Amino acid sequence: xxxxxxxxxxxxxxxxxxxxxxxxxxxxxxxxxxxxxxxxxxxxxxxxxxxxxxxxxxxxxxxxxxxxxxxxxxxxxxxxxxxxxxxxxxxxxxxxxxxxxxxxxxxxxxxxxxxxxxxxxxxxxxxxxxxxxxxxxxxxxxxxxxxxxxxxxxxxxxxxxxxxxxxxxxxxxxxxxxxxxxxxxxxxxxxxxxxxxxxxxxxxxxxxxxxxxxxxxxxxxxxxxxxxxxxxxxxxxxxxxxxxxxxxxxxxxxxxxxxxxxxxxxxxxxxxxxxxxxxxxxxxxxxxxxxxxxxxxxxxxxxxxxxxxxxxxxxxxxxxxxxxxxxxxxxxxxxxxxxxxxxxxxxxxxxxxxxxxxxxxxxxxxxxxxxxxxxxxxxxx
Amino acid sequence: xxxxxxxxxxxxxxxxxxxxxxxxxxxxxxxxxxxxxxxxxxxxxxxxxxxxxxxxxxxxxxxxxxxxxxxxxxxxxxxxxxxxxxxxxxxxxxxxxxxxxxxxxxxxxxxxxxxxxxxxxxxxxxxxxxxxxxxxxxxxxxxxxxxxxxxxxxxxxxxxxxxxxxxxxxxxxxxxxxxxxxxxxxxxxxxxxxxxxxxxxxxxxxxxxxxxxxxxxxxxxxxxxxxxxxxxxxxxxxxxxxxxxxxxxxxxxxxxxxxxxxxxxxxxxxxxxxxxxxxxxxxxxxxxxxxxxxxxxxxxxxxxxxxxxxxxxxxxxxxxxxxxxxxxxxxxxxxxxxxxxxxxxxxxxxxxxxxxxxxxxxxxxxxxxxxxxxxxxxxxxxxxxxxxxxxxxxxxxxxxxxxxxxxxxxxxxxxxxxxxxxxxxxxxxxxxxxxxxxxxxxxxxxxxxxxxxxxxxxxxxxxxxxxxxxxxxxxxxxxxxxxxxxxxxxxxxxxxxxxxxxxxxxxxxxxxxxxxxxxxxxxxxxxx
Numbered sequence: 069x070x071x072x073x074x075x076x077x078x079x080x081x082x083x084x085x086x087x088x089x090x091x092x093x094x095x096x097x098x099x100x101x102x103x104x105x106x107x108x109x110x111x112x113x114x115x116x117x118x119x120x121x122x123x124x125x126x127x128x129x130x131x132x133x134x135x136x137x138x139x140x141x142x143x144x145x146x147x148x149x150x151x152x153x154x155x156x157x158x159x160x161x162x163x164x165x166x167x168x169x170x171x172x173x174x175x176x177x178x179x180x181x182x183x184x185x186x187x188x189x190x191x192x193x194x195x196x197x198x199x200x201x202x203x204x205x206x207x208x209x210x211x212x213x214x215x216x217x218x219x220x221x222x223x224x225x226x227x228x229x230x231x232x233x234x235x236x237x238x239x240x241x242x243x244x245x246x247x248x249x250x251x252x253x254x255x256x257x258x259x260x261x262x263x264x265x266x267x268x269x270x271x272x273x274x275x276x277x278x279x280x281x282x283x284x285x286x287x288x289x290x291x292x293x294x295x296x297x298x299x300x301x302x303x304x305x306x307x308x309x310x311x312x313x314x315x316x317x318x319x320x321x322x323x324x325x326x327x328x329x330x331x332x333x334x335x336x337x338x339x340x341x342x343x344x345x346x347x348x349x350x351x352x353x354x355x356x357x358x359x360x361x362x363x364x365x366x367x368x369x370x371x372x373x374x375x376x377x378x379x380x381x382x383x384x385x386x387x388x389x390x391x392x393x394x395x396x397x398x399x400x401x402x403x404x405x406x407x408x409x410x411x412x413x414x415x416x417x418x419x420x421x422x423x424x425x426x427x428x429x430x431x432x433x434x435x436x437x438x439x440x441x442x443x444x445x446x447x448x449x
Numbered sequence: 450x451x452x453x454x455x456x457x458x459x460x461x462x463x464x465x466x467x468x469x470x471x472x473x474x475x476x477x478x479x480x481x482x483x484x485x486x487x488x489x490x491x492x493x494x495x496x497x498x499x500x501x502x503x504x505x506x507x508x509x510x511x512x513x514x515x516x517x518x519x520x521x522x523x524x525x526x527x528x529x530x531x532x533x534x535x536x537x538x539x540x541x542x543x544x545x546x547x548x549x550x551x552x553x554x555x556x557x558x559x560x561x562x563x564x565x566x567x568x569x570x571x572x573x574x575x576x577x578x579x580x581x582x583x584x585x586x587x588x589x590x591x592x593x594x595x596x597x598x599x600x601x602x603x604x605x606x607x608x609x610x611x612x613x614x615x616x617x618x619x620x621x622x623x624x625x626x627x628x629x630x631x632x633x634x635x636x637x638x639x640x641x642x643x644x645x646x647x648x649x650x651x652x653x654x655x656x657x658x659x660x661x662x663x664x665x666x667x668x669x670x671x672x673x674x675x676x677x678x679x680x681x682x683x684x685x686x687x688x689x690x691x692x693x694x695x696x697x698x699x700x701x702x703x704x705x706x707x708x709x710x711x712x713x714x715x716x717x718x719x720x721x722x723x724x725x726x727x728x729x730x731x732x733x734x735x736x737x738x739x740x741x742x743x744x745x746x747x748x749x750x751x752x753x754x755x756x757x758x759x760x761x762x763x764x765x766x767x768x769x770x771x772x773x774x775x776x777x778x779x780x781x782x783x784x785x786x787x788x789x790x791x792x793x794x795x796x797x798x799x800x801x802x803x804x805x806x807x808x809x810x811x812x813x814x815x816x817x818x819x820x821x822x823x824x825x826x827x828x829x830x831x832x833x834x835x836x837x838x839x840x841x842x843x844x845x846x847x848x849x850x851x852x853x854x855x856x857x858x859x860x861x862x863x864x865x866x867x868x869x870x871x872x873x874x875x876x877x878x879x880x881x882x883x884x885x886x887x888x889x890x891x892x893x894x895x896x897x898x899x900x901x902x903x904x905x906x907x908x909x910x911x912x913x914x915x916x917x918x919x920x921x922x923x924x925x926x927x928x929x930x931x932x933x934x935x936x937x938x939x940x941x942x943x944x945x946x947x948x949x950x951x952x953x954x955x956x957x958x959x960x961x962x963x964x965x966x967x968x969x970x971x972x973x974x975x976x977x
Contacts, residue, residue, distance in 0.1 A: 140780070217958070220961070221960075221962070221964055222964055223961065223964045224964075226777065226780065227915060227960060227964060231956070231957050231960055234908070234911075234912065234953045235953075235957060238949075238953035241946050242950050245946055245947070360781070364781065367781060397792075400788045400791060400795075403788055404784075404787070404789035404792065405785065405789065407784055407785020408768055408782045411772060411781050411782040411785075412771055
């Protein structure tokens, strides 16, 4: 009972088994099997699901703040995109002399803009280790600075949602500018290789998929550990009755700030995994609409369940791929309808629906007392 | 009688011949095709005031004046390619333009030609043409036109034209080193009074070139005064732009402020209500018979209010009332509604921009001093004021407004006093959406009517509401004015995009200080 891992429920183990299983199985299906085998996985499917898995990580991060702490961030796409840009900058530096202008140091767009030397922000990005640190550090720092101000002055609810939206909108405008130094509206693209492996090759794609799936599993374990710890209980209490928690003597802003930063870092990692798989990052990723769409993944899957968020991201994006291919006219109707119907009829999402179906079988009594007993037990310990 | 008539005829003929001789001499100079002779001919043409002087000069300037080497005839090639005799104006056939020689001109001659044409028009009977001609001389500052300007000024009766002529004369005299210092100083004064960028350019030149110290000093002091004046005007112009931008923001945001204030929910579909209003305008315009076209906007205003308001009531009844007490879920659901409405309009009307024409009284622009503002923008400012005042009246002077304010301040208390809060919610949402529809009519005049119209305004509207707070509508007004003015005043200094980013950062920081905006609700309602 003492280590958080043991608190994983059956669903949690199932989820871990699925993600880790996918991480192992997909390379076998995609690479080891002969191409004409019935079970062989075409490379485009691997790339597609790799993208979905990255979205799932983002959804997980969002669920951590929204589902467990009640912070509805409409700007999580900003952290995702920042992580993506950090990775994109590493990939740009790897192009080297293979670019159109064959400049060993400067990426093509800088040569095109007639820049003579590398801006400070780009220093060090030739190193993968440095880029990896930046992937986590930049979204984390931004979240820290933003959260430090916002939570301290008790900006909550709708106001907070709107300023997170303003944050990502401001970043979008900034990154659209050429002189901001990140490729303007074309963004970063034409990547060649990552750690010496060709980004386009099937093997690299498959490896990236497996890494993404493992990252999803790891993020889940981390998030689950956070929310089921004593700290996590306080977070849930903040979500349900913020003023009461404050009156009890908790520093609410610190709790919020910690989880917000963790969430932003996870979102940044998701973005960093996303960019090599789709091969481009541009300011469009900062669009407020993207961030709101991520919220609906969480809502569809089931807010405050972590697994549901990941599930929702994959289901909604799968539907998006299908709809935009089959009936492009109707995708926005479907997405819009999803927003309305889920909030009206499925406040707990798909996972909530499944749980509710299973609920009558087990006696309802232990449902409510369980959290209380654990809290009491922890407090005693 | 007959004798008299014959005498008159002879006299007229002689007169014509006399003039004809002078004209022939002039044209002969052009046929010589030497720069010095051409220069002289241009001066004579300008002085002659003959009817065909202008077409000849124009042809000369455009390289369309040709010489027939055999017949010693000047030929004008018209822009359509016909060849006509420059002297008589009759059409010439049997000539090929390629076989003729062009009368050569250089840049010095070209400026003389422009000045000559300018001075010829100085005698035009239409005062507006005379002003235009004087302006042309002002811009060319050709010393050779000075005589013509002086002559025209002596005869000029129209005060506007006389002023334009005086400025043209000043422009020439200020730059002419041969003019006496006192006259040049006087000329600089005239230019200073004109005080625009052209005048600044001339005085700049004078200050750089003048030898005489008094002229130089006068030029420099005039320059300083014009600079201050221009800066002031451009500041005022930016303020006017700012007020205009604020009026648009106010129209778009005020409905949002009402729904947010009363129900505590952010309506993400608010922008789509604006879009519906714009499309209503488009439909009204395409259905109206032509004789009613002038009234299309007046008819569209109430219709847009009704259409958007009805849609708002529908959304409230079907979606929002089931989400009462869950503002974040409402935000998501209304976002879904906005996606559906966008796609609906796109499916019905296509993704392209739709054309909404402005009635004649709204087109054109108003100029005052150094200011200029389009009439459409002025009407939008007026509409914003009318909407603001009427909303204040509705809120302050009607029983519906009283109830609405009660629900805003304390929903449960209002409910206990017998106010049907559900009904107020519905009506408030309808009112807010209806005003968004009215905003749509206004925006159809200055923006593209497309399914994405609302998206462009929604974030700005949020910022206005967040800045202003929901305590009362003055907050919204103040928020809109602050953002609109700050945006337009920052624009010339650091550029539009950077200005916008700065404002967003400012709002993010501002909300830390005043988490509920400038005009927050006071009392217990806040902690709900």
